Every structure is written in structure tokens, then in C-alpha cells.
Amino acid sequence: MLTTPFLNRRQFLASGAAFAASTKIAAGATATSTGNPITLRAATGQAALRPAPFGLTPVWHYNGAVPGAAIRVRQGERLRIEAQNDLPEDTTIHWHGIRTPNAMDGVPDLTQAAIPAGGKFLYEFDVQDAGTFWYHPHHNSSKQVGHGLYGPLIVEEHDPIKVDRDLTWMLDDWRLTEGGEIAGGFGSMHDAGHGGRMGNTVTINGKMPDRLAVKTGERIRLRLINAANARIFGLDFGALSPIVIAIDGQPVSPHAPESGVVVIGPAMRVDLVLDMSGKPGEALPVQDVFYNRMEYKLLDFVHDATLLRSTVPDWSIELAPNPLSEPDLATATRHEVIFNGGMMGQGMMGGGMMSMMNQMRQGNMWFINGVAAKGPVKEPFLKLAQGTSHILSMENRTAWPHPIHFHGHSFRVIARNDQPTRFKEWQDTVMMAPKEKVDIAFVADNPGDWMFHCHILEHQAAGMMGVIRVGAEA
Ligand code: C2O
Numbered sequence: 001m002l003t004t005p006f007l008n009r010r011q012f013l014a015s016g017a018a019f020a021a022s023t024k025i026a027a028g029a030t031a032t033s034t035g036n037p038i039t040l041r042a043a044t045g046q047a048a049l050r051p052a053p054f055g056l057t058p059v060w061h062y063n064g065a066v067p068g069a070a071i072r073v074r075q076g077e078r079l080r081i082e083a084q085n086d087l088p089e090d091t092t093i094h095w096h097g098i099r100t101p102n103a104m105d106g107v108p109d110l111t112q113a114a115i116p117a118g119g120k121f122l123y124e125f126d127v128q129d130a131g132t133f134w135y136h137p138h139h140n141s142s143k144q145v146g147h148g149l150y151g152p153l154i155v156e157e158h159d160p161i162k163v164d165r166d167l168t169w170m171l172d173d174w175r176l177t178e179g180g181e182i183a184g185g186f187g188s189m190h191d192a193g194h195g196g197r198m199g200n201t202v203t204i205n206g207k208m209p210d211r212l213a214v215k216t217g218e219r220i221r222l223r224l225i226n227a228a229n230a231r232i233f234g235l236d237f238g239a240l241s242p243i244v245i246a247i248d249g250q251p252v253s254p255h256a257p258e259s260g261v262v263v264i265g266p267a268m269r270v271d272l273v274l275d276m277s278g279k280p281g282e283a284l285p286v287q288d289v290f291y292n293r294m295e296y297k298l299l300d301f302v303h304d305a306t307l308l309r310s311t312v313p314d315w316s317i318e319l320a321p322n323p324l325s326e327p328d329l330a331t332a333t334r335h336e337v338i339f340n341g342g343m344m345g346q347g348m349m350g351g352g353m354m355s356m357m358n359q360m361r362q363g364n365m366w367f368i369n370g371v372a373a374k375g376p377v378k379e380p381f382l383k384l385a386q387g388t389s390h391i392l393s394m395e396n397r398t399a400w401p402h403p404i405h406f407h408g409h410s411f412r413v414i415a416r417n418d419q420p421t422r423f424k425e426w427q428d429t430v431m432m433a434p435k436e437k438v439d440i441a442f443v444a445d446n447p448g449d450w451m452f453h454c455h456i457l458e459h460q461a462a463g464m465m466g467v468i469r470v471g472a473e474a
């Protein structure tokens, strides 16, 4: 049985362990256009996910740390990264949300050959968009990401907004054994058919969080990145009033999150501006309230004795837009994309056809327009002429939420259940609630074969992926 992270953390605290919670990001490399390529070395190792006196957890990581090196680069600069594979199996690196040329996208058998154990690969591309991105393997993703292979990629604006502190929280959810090892069972049919591999230990930047010291009046830009295989976070900042300023790296009209809860599905990012409004000495909790009856406290913002300022600063929190092509909705071609499959309450497959039962026996649990993709997918289910506008009318006919990710592009989320969205937000990964319809619009302006998949990594592995081709002729 899985325990909630809340129970686990309480157990740790009850153990009386001296526990200086660290929410520091791994000391990061900073890449510049003039420097040598930075190296990201994927290897096996160990990490102190849990506080002393608990031992280390064997993990897979980049450059010896979970998360891997925080890459910071300026918008418009060229990033050169040498991936070195010291894992016992093939790997690749995907730059999630970055609009790279297709050959740099890191998808094995589609955009490159997998990097074999002992091998290297040079990734090289210009970063067009400022914002909060991340990197992770795209081979055997459930197991590799689930073992700790991921890191933040922050692209700085030419003209960043003014804040007192710029923090990144890379959220993860691990399924650990009592002894603190990563539990087996990657590839479990049960996880694949339900909500994916849910864990029992939540970390921020590779540590179980406890508290973060802040100053009264301090303004923090908080970059949230969800690196979990399957867990969706719904962060309730309680007495604080977070303002969303970017989603998936792309600026959005600054706004308070709906019903005060910041929902962030696997692979998504949300940038917040937080003004610390507690009194000196006060502790303000952040709770994760996404799953009913599994709410838990993530951490406390503990205001120290300092009063930094007593009024909210009037500094602008509006980010300049990135250079994305605006889809022309009047001429856009509409495509239906139907998601089916998965287990329901009684263990039935959605869609309900016998052929699907047979598919399921082969591990195909999820379907895009009736097709479950297993192994390397090469045949596109959509072919789009380069430079043309498109609307994907997506419908989630399953009983589960799915974060749907499209590579090589950002898209506007223009409607949910046929109602126009308030902000027409740009995203690269969009949460679909069970039975929800979501319309997204974009210009197919980046040529190549691009993955389109659910970012619950166990759903992806069980068929919930496909390829969209953007090319000279459709
Ligand atoms: Cu974050 Cu297809 O990936």
C-alpha cells in the first residue's frame, strides 16, 4: 500500500531527525553563448532524498545531483550541451518546451538514434523563448525520469521583472520502499491503466521539504516545474495570494489562479509572483490539495524577524511576450483528436470494444484516434503544411486526467468544453480533466516529426502517444 507524502513526512519529523530543509537548487552550470559546451553526464549514483538519519537512495542523475545542473541561459543565445551516457542503457535528452530544430529534440528513433551506454551526443540550438523549461530523457522515460534524471532549464528575459528572489522548485514524487530504495514495478499494467505511477514521497529540488525562510514583504518569483511521472499538484498558498505570470514558460496576463489553487500537471511549469505577507515570525503553509482525502502540507514559509518592506511593491509583473506565431483562427484547419482507454471503476476499458481488450493484453491501454502506439512511433497521425494554422479539438473520453504535450511548438489553449478561455494561454502541455474537451491552436511553423503524447509517463508507454508531421507538403 502507498502512504501519502504527508504521512511519510510526519513520520520523518516524528523521528526527531535534525532536518535543515534545503530547497536549494543543485549548484548549476551556467551556459553562455561564448563558453564551451556544458556536459550533462547521466549516471547511476545516490541522493539524500530523505533527511538524516535515513540513508541515501540509489538514483540515476545528471552531473551527480537530483535535480541535475540548473542550466541558465539568456534568451536568443545558443546552447551547446554534450550529453554523456554513463547509464547501463540507452538514453537521450529532450528539452521540454524549447522550440528546437527537430534533430535536437531528443526523441530516439524519431529525431536521433538513442545514445548508447558509453556514448555521447552534442545538442546545439538557439533558445528563442525566455521562460521556465526543463530537460529529461525521452527513452524508457517512466523508468529514467522516475529514477531522478531531470533538471531545470531557465531562459532569462532580456528585461526580467524585478523581484527580491528568483526561486525554482522542481517538484517530484517518488515511490520509495521503506528502506529508501526506488520501488520496482516500472511498467506495471495497473499503474498504466490507472493514474500512472503515483509515489509516496514528494521532494522539492531533490529534498523532502519542511520550511523555507522568507522575509516579510519579500517578493519572490517562484518557478514551479512538475517533474513527477504521474502526480498532479494543486498548490494552495493559503493566506498568500500567488499571481500566475507564466505557464509552460510562456507569459500570460498576470492573474490569480482559479479558486486560489495552482494546478500543475506532470511536465507543466507555472511561474508565480509571491509577496510574503506574513508577520515577522509567522509560518504560512502551502498545501497540496489536488487529490481528495490526500491533502498534505508541502511546506511552511517561515517569516524571519526581518521586516523587508511593509507595503506591496509597485514593480511591474508583466513579462514581454515570446516570439510565437499567432494562429489565424479564421483560416485554421480543425482536427478531431479523441483520447480513449484506461481502466474505469469496474476494471473496464473505456471505449469498450473487444479489439481493445485484445490490445490491452499486449499492454496497449490508451488510444489516440483509436490507435495505441507501442515502441518507436514513426507514422504520423496528422500531417500539417508548414506555416499553416491548426486547431486540435481534443476530447478526453477517459475517466482520468491527462497532461497532453506537443513537441516543437507552443499552442494557445483557446476553449474548454466549447467555452473560450479567459487568457488564451500559451502552453506546451495542457491538462485535460476526465471527459473534458479542450481546443488548442497553433501555427505549424517548425518542420519535422514531432511527438504528441500524454506526459503521465506510464500512459505514454502504454500507447498514449503519436506523431504529428510538419512539412513542406501536408
Ligand atoms: Cu517532456 Cu515528450 O516530453
Ligand code: CU
Residues within 6 Å of the ligand: 401, 402, 403, 454, 455, 456, 459, 460, 464
Ligand atoms: Cu494520460
